Each structure stands twice: as C-alpha cells, then as structure tokens.
Amino acid sequence: MENVSVSVKDLSLSFGAVTVLDTLNLDIKDGEFLVLLGSSGCGKSTLLNCIAGLLDVSDGQIFIKNKNVTWEEPKDRGIGMVFQSYALYPQMSVEKNLSFGLQVAKVEKTEIDRRITRAAEILQIQPLLKRKPAELSGGQRQRVAIGRALVRDVDVFLFDEPLSNLDAKLRSELRVEIKRLHQSLKNTMIYVTHDQIEALTLADRIAVMKSGVIQQLADPMTIYNAPENLFVAGFIGSPSMNFFRGELQLRDGRAFVHANGVDFDVSAYPSRGPFKAGQKVVLGVRPEHVRVDEALDGQPSHQAVVDIEEPMGADNLLWLKLAGQSMSVRIAGQRRYKPGTAVKLSFDMAVASIFDAASENRL
Amino acid sequence: MAGHTRGSGRPNQWLRNLNAKLASIPMILTAVVIFLGGTIWTVVYSFTNSKLLPRLSFVGLDQYERLWAAPRWLMSVQNLAIYGLLSLIFSLAIGFLLAALMDQKIRFENTFRTIMLYPFALSFIVTGLVWQWLLNPEYGIQSVVRSLGWTSFAFDPLYNANIVIYGILIAALWQGTGLVMCLMLAGLRGIDEDIWKAARVDGIPMWKTYVFVIIPMMRGVFITTLVIIASGIVKVYDLVVAQTSGGPGIASEVPAKYVYDYMFQAQNLGQGFAASTMMLITVAIIIVPWAYLEFGGGRKRA
C-alpha cells in the first residue's frame, strides 16, 4: 500500500443507460509509467478524465497518494494534465500559459518564476516564453503543454493522447523526450494512447482496454509475447498475429492443433495446464515467429505459396497461403520471393499462443 | 478498504455548479415567467371579457366569436394570407436566383452583396416611409411615368384599397430579399465543389444541375429560410404602420396591428388577447412541424 500512487477502486461510470466503465480496479505504483491502450471508444480517455476529476464517477473511488479524491476538484488532486489538442490558452503567451494555474492558486511570484525557469530549462523552451501559441509549431506547443503540467509540481502526470496530433517524425522524437522526462523526474505518469508503438516503448506496464474493461495489465513484453486473451493478441502487433482455428489432438505423446487439414505440432508450447483432446482452440503465431525455408529443431515444416510480397527495407513481409488460409511472415529485408513461389514454413511454437475458442482465454 | 477517507464531503446537490445556476437565473426567469407564463396568461385572459383592465370573468369563446365576425379582423387575416404567400414565394424565388447569379464566380461580388443587403440594415419604419414616398401618386413613380408621356399610367397601390397590400409587399421584398439571398448563397457555398465538377464531367447543363442536384441538396437551407421568413411575416407591423397606417380605410390592416390597436388604443383587452392567441396558433402551425423534423430526428445525436 505504501508505494501506490494512484488507486482506482470499483470504478463505474454510466451516461444514462450506457455503461462506459464497469467496476474497474487499477493500482499504479509510485513512479510508474502506465499506459492505457485501446481503440477509440474503449473508455481509456474516460478513465483518465475520471482520475483527473473532469468527469463525475457513478460509483467507486479514486485515491491519489492514499487520499480519497473521488469528490475533489481537479485542481486539488495533485495532478497535471497534457491534452491531445495541447489546449494552450491562445491569447496568452507561453509564459502566461505556464503561470496561469499558479496565479489562480495564488502562488508567490518568485516561486512562479522559479518553477517556470526550471520547466523551461527541462523542456528547452526558454526562447519561446514570450511567444503566443499560434506562433509555435506543433512539437513546440506540445512541449509547452507538458510544461504546464510540470510547473504544477505534482506527483501524477496525466497524458491524453498527447502525440496523436503530430506527424510521424515529431511523434517519435517527442516519444523519446517523454521517456527521458520520466526517467529524470520519476513521477507517476498515466498515458492514454491508441498507438501500440507508443505503449510498448514508453510503458512500465500497459493496461489494454476494451469496452470499459481492462483486458490485460502487464509489462510490455508480457503483453506482446503472452497475451492473456484473443483480443489482446489481435490488438497488439502489426501486422496482426496469425490465427488458426482448430481442434486439439493428442497422438503418440505429442499435441497437435488440427486446423484446415493441417496438423500443427504444439508439443513445445508452454501450456498452463494439460491439454484436453478435442478442445476447440485458436492457435496464434506472430509473423516473426515463422521460419521460411529454414528448418527449426524438432518442428515439421508446412507447404505454403507466396501470395504477395511487401518489402519494407529492414524487413520483408510475405503474405502466404497455407492450406487456403492467408497468413503473414516477417523475414529479413534482403530475402526476396516472387509471388507464386512454393515455400516451406516452420513455426516456433515455444513463443506461440493458444486460446480456448469459446472463452478466448490463453491456455 | 476500511476507513474511507471522506475528507471532503460530497457537495450538496443544489450547491453543485452553483455559479452556473446563478448565472442562468435571467435565462430561467425569461423562459419561465415571460415566455411560458406570459403566453399562458394571455391565452387564459383571451377567454375573459377584459376591457380597460384584465379581469378574470370568463365568457368562453365570446371574444373569438366577436373576432371572427369583425370585418377588420377578417381583412387583416386575408391581407396576411396574401402578403404571406406572395412574400414567401417571391423572396425564396428571387433570393435563390440572385444567389445563383452571385455564385457564378463573378467580379465585384462583395459590392453586389453589399448593395443587395443594405436595406436589411434599415428598419421597417424607414423602409415603409421611403416606399410611401416612391409610391406617392402625386410626385412618385406614377407622376414620373406620366410626365414621360403615358398620361393614363396608373400605379398608386397605397391609395387603392384593392391593391394596397401589394404596395406593402414591394417594400417588404426590397427590404428582405437580400437576407434570403445571403442565406441561399451560404447554402450554395456549403455544397461540395466536387458535385459541380462531377456534373461538368457528366455534361449536365447548369440549370439542370441546379434543379435536380443542388436544390434538393439545399433542402435544409430552404426549410430554415422558410421558417425565418414565415415567422417574420406573422409579426409584420411596423411596415404597415409606416407605409399606410392600415389604410386606405381598413384595406391594409394586419393581425399584429389589430392586436396593438385593441390592447393599447381601443381599450378592449379581451379582443387583443384573442387576436394574439390566433397569431400564436398560426406560428405554432408553422413551427411545430419544422421543429419536429429538425429536432425530432436530431435527438439521437445528442
């Protein structure tokens, strides 16, 4: 309990008949970088707005630094927030933008100056202090928006899709900066995004959300390699994990997933419990866990035909037909295949995922 | 979780958002007391025989019977019907034609727009007086045309009981078509440029594009404009007062003037209330279907 920074207990929120969040629980450790990841409408921004106090909850409690803030005003929660559209006050200079909240809180002038100087230094926006937001580039604006959270001198930073309005290059630059900021400040940060790259690169832990429910809460590698259910498996990774629907079969002390007339040997799969013969399952294999024309120890190979090739420079993405089903494989960039070529595939089942077809949970 | 730290008590429901509620008091008072209360009050008192002062002695539909038997009221209603119908047709037609002309990527668009819209900045009183002067048979258009040789030319609508309402219509169109043109132009500008490009590639003549593609797309603009014109028509008062004072005789009376005269001059409040209630019903007939179309479907969005 000591080092919990933000704690959400049985939180529910509904607008009329529509339930957006349903008895949601989440504990965020002090200094942790937590990413709320999901597609639009999954409730991730709603959850963040509840934590910020910008939305009234229907039920449940929110604790920040062990203080029940469920009914507190946003300003009294010890949070700073960064918005997608920056939300800089357009008529105020950068400096005024930074000092506005502190003036409202009647912080002493010298203290305000000290904090602004510090924030400007950290974010390297000293030359911009006298400018209006309209005179700044997108990246500069977002820096100022982060600065506005920084000067509040708070324990918890909330980011609501802060990089979504920026172009790809700036986005990756600012991503690194946010990570650096977190490493130097060691504040708790809660970060909402729909971009899985941002989530995987930034997060200490990721909470993958769908329909107001957290599907999986774990560190990025676990989320990527051992997704808890079919939704998380399909949501994370681009191109998406290859799925084969089939049936478990046990023969000669080995386990197979029989799908589309193909027998995948899954004996190497680190299953959580014993396999049941006849169980309907979904086998998931990421594109980079398939070898093309390269034998893998103890794994049988399968015949497939190259359909389309997408060279991406460092990687080459092959779209193949395996027993009539389309699938993708990632290989090294210099290996090229013409459409129509027959290839041999072998699957690395040790890092594959198998889900129960009915419950969609990991086996 | 034992011992909830309820340091800050939940604020009282009434006190939540208190400033917003305080700030809305003028709106709430206006909406409830004046708009709702005032309307109900007038409707209720239209069933009384109030004369100089409002009195609550109910006489049923007496006032309405008297109203619909009064020649002046019947003339008012007839005038409003003619004036309303014609001004709807003409202002929509002229307004759209002008907007279509203005939309031909012409030069001096701003100048033309400024000229067509300036009468809308003028009051009905000013409009009425100007046209009273222009239509003056002794010195105005009629006398100018006569002096050019057509000595039998007759154009004196304001002094001819049969056509006086058209004289008022001319002034009203002069004042209001600029606005309709502006609304229509805004509607035309709101139409995707690609529609025009597609029609041009398909070789559809311009007038056909307007009739079969653009006008159906502007349905919303047309309906809104219609409602604006219509609710303005029902209120027409100043223009008549300035231009003809209801004359010659009672030939250009309108309902709004009937109400005012009975309330504040003839000291016959009951008649005034009954007449104004009839105006309310007229507006309701226009507004309710529109509001239903406009907001009945829009509910889902909210």
Add this chain to the structure above:
Amino acid sequence: MPEIAAFNAIAAGIEPEAEKVQARATLAGPRGRKPRRALSGRNIMVYGTLIVVALYYLLPLYVMVMTSLKGMPEIRLGNIFAPPLEITFEPWVKAWSSACTGLNCDGLSRGFWNSVRITVPSTLVSIAIASINGYALANWRFKGADLFFTILIVGAFIPYQVMIYPIVIVLREIGLYGSLTGLIIVHTIFGMPILTLLFRNYFAGLPEELFKAARVDGAGFWTIYFRIMLPMSMPIFVVAMILQVTGIWNDFLFGVVFTRPEYYPMTVQLNNIVNSVQGVKEYNVNMAATILTGAVPLFVYFVSGRLFVRGIAAGAVKG
C-alpha cells in the same frame, strides 16, 4: 576570324529555332490558354441582371438623398429621380432640430438621443447576460438547463404581441413601465434567445480540452469566463454587438408600447413626424429625417461588412 565564328554561332542558334517552329506547326490545334470573350452571352446576362437588380436596390436610397436636398417648390415641380437643381441642407437642419410631432417641435434630435440612451445599455446588458448564459450552457451544464434553453428558443418564435401585455403588467408592478430602464429590460429579454444561442454555439465550438485544462489549473466559473473564454471570443462579441445595435435601434413596437412620449426612440418619433396629419407635408424634411434615422444602422452595416453578414447568418440560420 572571330566574325565568322560569331556568325556560325548565330546560325547554329537559328537552326534549332526553325526546327522548333516546325515542330510547333505539326502540333496544330488548340494550345495554351483557352480564349474567353469578355462579352460572352452568359456574362452579359449575369452582369446585366445583377446591375439592374443593384439599381433597383439603390433607387430608394438615391431618391431619399435627392429629395432631402431639394426645396419644396422644386419637389412640387420636378420628378423624384432628377438631381436637385439647387442643393439645400435646410431640410436636414429642420429634420434634426425643429420638425414637429404634434405640438412638440424640437426635431429628431431628442429621438436620436433617446435611441442612444436605449441602445447602448440594452446592447451591453443583453450581451453580458446572454454571453454568460451561453457559457454556462456550453460548459457548465446542470440538470434542467436544457429544458429552460428549449423554452427560451421556442419562445423566440412566439409573436411579441402574445407576451407584450403580461410584460406591461410586470413592469407596472415594479414601477418601471414607461421608463427607459423598463425598455432596456424588454430588449434584454427579447434579445436573449438569439444571443444565448449564438454564444452557446460559439463556446461549445471551442475545444473542450481548453476548458478541461483551465479546470486542472484550478480556474473556476468566473475565472474561466473572464480570463479564458472572453479574450478568445472577441469576434462573436462584435457579431452580437452588430446584431443588437441594429436590432434595437430599428425597433418600433417596444418603443411605442413600453415608453412614454418623452422617451420615444428615433423610429417612433420619425413615424410621428412623417405621418402626422397636421400641417403641410414637407417631403424633403421627411426624407432627411428618414435618412437620419437609418444612418446609424447603415453606418454599422457599411463599417462591419462581412461580420454583419456573419451576424445575421448566425442569427438567422440557427434561430
């Protein structure tokens, strides 16, 4: 032999040029900008119609000005479209300072100042109240707010005649009937639906995150209004101002119903001067008086230009 070398160079330069001309000739047919005739049939029709229409719209203004600059004898003789033979400003002076309404002969000036005393406070008060209302509706929605707002908007369509008498009673009860204050209240009331709608829509169109950011910064209802919303919304305040100044200045009905004769606004006084039955009709004075009354809204119109259009479009389309 430098001359020959130069000549060769020139010849060499000419040669390909000739080829180019030939190449151009082989690509016969339309080339370059498509010729357009300035006087095409279409242009004649479009501009011709627009010019005729413009003349029709300008005609009354022209006649007004011409008439106001003529003496009465010239008006009786000539035609209204002819420019004055002898320009006189006497009608203007008379209209302003000594035209009669009934027994009262101090001209339109009194009406003008009354209108100023009505328009200025009515505009300021109505905009202040409506902008705060709109802001509360857009950003601080409370239970029931939408119901009141709906009543307000529906009320905008109710003919004034239906609500006039109850307002007379209310004002009489609080002792303001006939006074300027009473009329200012009436203008504020009837301006409220359209202005509230205007401001509500404008504030609702501002990014919501800005409002959220200000709340995280600890700003409350009034701080956000004055420090964030107000400075961002100057254009819409100007639009509202144009709408109100012209609307209130041009009002006739409320002026005649809710004030005593000594407070009559300019429009009422103008009508009384022009349509008074006593005395000889002085058309030149009448027209001068009419122009004077229309001058303020016309001035606002010509100065504000595009914003005026935006104002009426906002007011009309949404209302």
